[in-house]
Amino acid sequence: MTASDPFGRYRALLVTRGLRVTPQRLLVVQTINEADHHLTAEEISTRIREHFPAIHQGTVYRTLESLREAGLISESHLGDRSAVYELIGTQTHHHLVCDHCGNITEIDDAPLERLRAELAAQNGFRARTEHIAIFGLCQHCATVLGHTSETALEADTL
Numbered sequence: 001m002t003a004s005d006p007f008g009r010y011r012a013l014l015v016t017r018g019l020r021v022t023p024q025r026l027l028v029v030q031t032i033n034e035a036d037h038h039l040t041a042e043e044i045s046t047r048i049r050e051h052f053p054a055i056h057q058g059t060v061y062r063t064l065e066s067l068r069e070a071g072l073i074s075e076s077h078l079g080d081r082s083a084v085y086e087l088i089g090t091q092t093h094h095h096l097v098c099d100h101c102g103n104i105t106e107i108d109d110a111p112l113e114r115l116r117a118e119l120a121a122q123n124g125f126r127a128r129t130e131h132i133a134i135f136g137l138c139q140h141c142a143t144v145l146g147h148t149s150e151t152a153l154e155a156d157t158l
């Protein structure tokens with residue numbers, strides 16, 4: 001109602017997407033938004049249930065699903081972990097996930113923006129890349145593993 005309404009901006013987010021405002025939805029959106037890192041469905045449910053034990057885990061999961069279908073949150077898989085959730089449209093970013101050490105780095109949207117433009121121009125394809133994970137080797141692991149294979153190669157040639 002006023003600026004002191006802690007849910008004001010979350011209400012607005014739901015309304016813009018044509019979603020009915022429910023306490024469960026507000027809590028899920030708030031929990032995702034206030035987290036310092038991406039949370040899994042289980043973590044979101046645990047955080048909400050710490051304060052509101054009457055809200056069942058199944059309700060939280062169904063709420064996540066409806067918010068995802070409405071395009072308000074995105075679901076991504078970062079490595080071996082369960083899917084994590086994030087609000088769409090706050091600040092677009094992506095993740096570089098190291099297969100070797102599991103390190104996750106955040107990058108901005110610029111490289112993906114170029115990819116989307118390219119795909120649109122060449123294939124007429126409108127790629128959906130609101131929040132994606134790119135897998136590979138981080139700089140550190142690439143260096144370490146690179147050294148190892150160079151050494152192995154040298155050993156072979158000797």
Ligand SMILES: [Zn+2]
Binds near residue numbers: 038086093094095131
């Ligand atoms: Zn992210």
Ligand SMILES: [Zn+2]
Binds near residue numbers: 098100103138139140
């Ligand atoms: Zn690594």
